[in-house]
Amino acid sequence: MSTPISAPVHTPPSNRRDEPRGMPAIWRTSHPTVWGLVLSVGGLILTAVGAGFAAQRRLGDEATIWTLTGFVAVSALVGLTVMARSRPGLAAYGWRAPIGMRRIGFGLPLLIAPIAVATTSDFEVTRATALAYLVLTVCVGINEEVWFRGLVLAALRGLGDRRAVVTGACLFGALHLANAGSGKSGLYLLLQAVFAAEVGVVLGALVALTRSLWIGVAWHLVYDLTAYCTGDRLDGRALAGVIVMMIVLAGYATWLLPKVPR
Structure with a gap:
């Protein structure tokens, strides 16, 4: 699989031992937004295929979850392979311990979502289903961070870090509208996006x-598992919870974004 990847754009020498402390991975391309879009779609293809396969075969709930888990896991492995085969290496993409945790408030506002x-919801799953969801959420967390905060962000960094973050977030939100065929209401889809x-x-x-990337992986695990195990409904109580967490996350995003270099 050929990709327009080259070494990160920075002046220090390319030394793998120094890589974790170096600049993040950057793709050198004349069309960063196009590549960001391509990679965003690429990160969702196998997930969509897995969901379609389960629906076509009319699988039961647990079989659907395990089938989807398999497709998502393969998608994550594809993304990790692209990372590993590119010159920056996994650490430059974010597979390393986080730094500057105090500067981000230790990520505590993220906890408001789960x-x-x-x-505001009731837990409605059996132990077997909860276990299946646990494995699925691990795979989903790794897959989405590999593609959206790893590869997509690397492709968009040619725009500058701050614009890359905002553009990647817009793509991430817009692609959630692909759930329009799930039978959910328009309000649900809009709030989800x-x-x-x-x-x-x-x-x-x-x-x-x-x-x-580890903060995002951990957050996906906790939030997605909670959402799956509560049925992911949008009744009156759940809507109140959604509004609260959206307000908190909007405030956190407003506080974080100016800290990101242009």
Whole structure:
């Protein structure tokens, strides 16, 4: 698989031992937005195929979850392979311990999302289904961070870090509108897209500031598992929780974004 990747744009010598402390991965391309869009779609293709396959075969709930998990895991492996085969290496993409945690408030505002879901919804799963969801959310967290905060952000960094974060977040939010065929209401889809865009800004800014993808992976695990196990409904209580977490995340994004270099 050929990609327009070259060494990160920075002056220090390319030494793997120095890489974790160096500049983040940057793709040298004359069309960063186009590549950002291509990679965004690429990160969702296998997930969509898995969902379509399960629907076509009319699989049961647990079988659907495990099938989707398999497709998402393959998607994550594809993304990791692209990272590993490119010159920057995995550490430059964010597979390293985070730095500057105090500067980002230790990511604590992110906790409002799973707390809001857990306190405004009811848990409705069996232990077997919860286990399946746990494995799925691990794969989803790795897959989305590999593609959206790893590869997509690297492709968009030619625009500058701050514009890369915002552009990547817009793509992340817009692509959630692909769930229009899921039967959810228009209000649900709109809120999901806006929430995803907010999450994209926050997680993208955290990667830019901490040089690590692990915060996003951990957040996806906690939030997605909570949402799946509560049925992901939008009744009156759940809507109140959504509004609260969107307000908090919007405030956190507004606080973080100016810290990201232009």
